[in-house]
Amino acid sequence: MQIGSVTIPGNLTLAPMAAYTSWPFRRICRRFGAALVTTEVVKARELVRRMQATYDYIAFKPDEHPIAGQFMSGDPDEAAEATRVMNELGFDMVDLNLGCPKRRVIGDGLGGAMMEFPEKVEQVVAAMVKASRVPITVKMRAGRWKGEVTAVETARRCEAAGAAALCIHPRFSEGAAVAAPDWAVIAQVKQAVKIPVIGNGGIHIAADVQKMFSETGCDAVAIGQAAIGRPWIFRQAPALIATGLLPPPPADEEIRAILLEHYRGLVELHGERKGTVMMRKQSCHYSKVLANGKPFNLAVQKLSNVTDYMAAVEKYLGAPNAPGPA
Numbered sequence: 001m002q003i004g005s006v007t008i009p010g011n012l013t014l015a016p017m018a019a020y021t022s023w024p025f026r027r028i029c030r031r032f033g034a035a036l037v038t039t040e041v042v043k044a045r046e047l048v049r050r051m052q053a054t055y056d057y058i059a060f061k062p063d064e065h066p067i068a069g070q071f072m073s074g075d076p077d078e079a080a081e082a083t084r085v086m087n088e089l090g091f092d093m094v095d096l097n098l099g100c101p102k103r104r105v106i107g108d109g110l111g112g113a114m115m116e117f118p119e120k121v122e123q124v125v126a127a128m129v130k131a132s133r134v135p136i137t138v139k140m141r142a143g144r145w146k147g148e149v150t151a152v153e154t155a156r157r158c159e160a161a162g163a164a165a166l167c168i169h170p171r172f173s174e175g176a177a178v179a180a181p182d183w184a185v186i187a188q189v190k191q192a193v194k195i196p197v198i199g200n201g202g203i204h205i206a207a208d209v210q211k212m213f214s215e216t217g218c219d220a221v222a223i224g225q226a227a228i229g230r231p232w233i234f235r236q237a238p239a240l241i242a243t244g245l246l247p248p249p250p251a252d253e254e255i256r257a258i259l260l261e262h263y264r265g266l267v268e269l270h271g272e273r274k275g276t277v278m279m280r281k282q283s284c285h286y287s288k289v290l291a292n293g294k295p296f297n298l299a300v301q302k303l304s305n306v307t308d309y310m311a312a313v314e315k316y317l318g319a320p321n322a323p324g325p326a
């Protein structure tokens with residue numbers, strides 16, 4: 001897939017998920033075949049103020065390219081400045097978030113609230129395109145209000161403003177989590193624009209990927225929750241499409257190595273205590289596929305230091321000499 005000047009080496013991407021897709025997980029997904037990764041969303045305002053905490057939050061590693069930096073903004077001037085910052089930071093693309101459904105974000109007129117105002121989106125995207133050396137992309141929902149699809153008009157306007165690709169998560173911003181995504185909206189957007197369209201939402205297993213391609217005609221599929229604790233879905237899905245056979249998940253030994261790499265990364269990124277606490281929910285997901293996962297997961301849910309975590313790995317998952325965080 002080609003997104004503006006950037007070649008994407010495949011048609012499966014990792015959907016950004018706050019508190020899950022920082023660099024330790026993103027680079028694991030890249031290795032399994034995710035062809036494009038994106039940072040968790042930040043506010044353009046924070047980028048423009050060059051807040052160190054925001055920079056730390058969107059930090060990435062050299063082996064993650066191509067990587068998009070994502071922000072939310074409803075103001076063309078602010079979005080232009082934030083785009084310049086993302087360019088300076090070395091992102092391959094800059095992605096505008098029109099999907100965040102959090103109350104406070106919607107209350108500020110940002111994220112998913114922007115789906116109500118396609119004209120405003122067009123102005124913001126045009127300002128970003130003008131300010132950027134790298135392609136601008138947009139991740140959007142079906143619309144703001146249930147039943148009121150604005151994605152098609154918004155997509156057309158984004159294309160007119162110079163956006164290089166779109167990702168469509170076809171749920172509404174209000175009452176977001178409950179309803180199933182409506183893939184027909186992805187198909188409608190695909191028909192409406194010439195730039196690449198990435199479909200997203202409701203991929204549970206590898207077989208769903210083929211279904212989304214054939215039902216929507218999308219150019220790529222973004223996988224979110226189905227990759228948590230199972231990043232090998234990026235290896236399984238293309239193999240299933242190519243051969244009709246689903247490769248088995250990795251052996252426990254390989255999963256353990258992935259889990260430890262993930263843990264090492266979180267400790268490097270957040271420090272021992274926060275990294276170990278953040279690893280709890282990731283451990284819960286990896287545990288679902290590990291033979292001895294249940295007692296391991298129970299054991300790590302209260303831990304907050306490396307010594308105890310590594311002792312639990314040794315006790316439940318074996319590997320006394322497994323390299324943990326320093």
Ligand SMILES: Cc1cc2nc3c(=O)[nH]c(=O)nc-3n(C[C@H](O)[C@H](O)[C@H](O)COP(=O)(O)O)c2cc1C
Nearest residue numbers: 015016017018040041139169201202203223224225
């Ligand atoms: C915990 C969580 C955090 C998310 N954070 C973001 C985010 O920062 N930016 C964004 O564009 N989408 C975010 N999303 C939405 C996902 O990218 C994706 O659109 C949604 O989960 C549907 O895809 P899935 O069914 O494959 O998970 C988040 C979703 C979840 C579950």
